Amino acid sequence: MQPIVLNWPGGEHPFRLGIADLEALQQRTDCGPEHLLNRINAGQWYLSDLIQVLRLGLIGGSMPHVQALKMIQGAFEDHPGIAFKVPAQAVLAHCLYGPPEDQPGEPLPVTPTPED
Helix, strand or coil, X not given: CCCEEEEECCEEEEECCCHHHHHHHHHHXXXXXXXXXXXXXXXXXXXXXXXXXXXXXXHHCCCCHHXXXXXXXXXXXXXXXXXXXXXXXXHHHHHHHCCHHHCCCCCCCCCCCCCC
């Protein structure tokens, strides 16, 4: 899946959570990605949830590990924690459900079938 490009408190960057990133996220948050998204949506998140989603998303989006960590630390020092909720939701939702224009269940264009 292609990364999602987000404008977040740390600037504008591509974010992507691949399989290895999701496994690391599960280990660091002690829950699966959909459970984590539900926890964030319900307002029951921990600051470390948002940090890990965004850090791993930057790494999956091709940013080197050390640079991603420095960027996350700097952004979280300069902005209130709630500013990271929506970007973290967007990264997880993109990973789980794909881009908004590619939603399952949308009607496909009708093409005429050839007559017999």
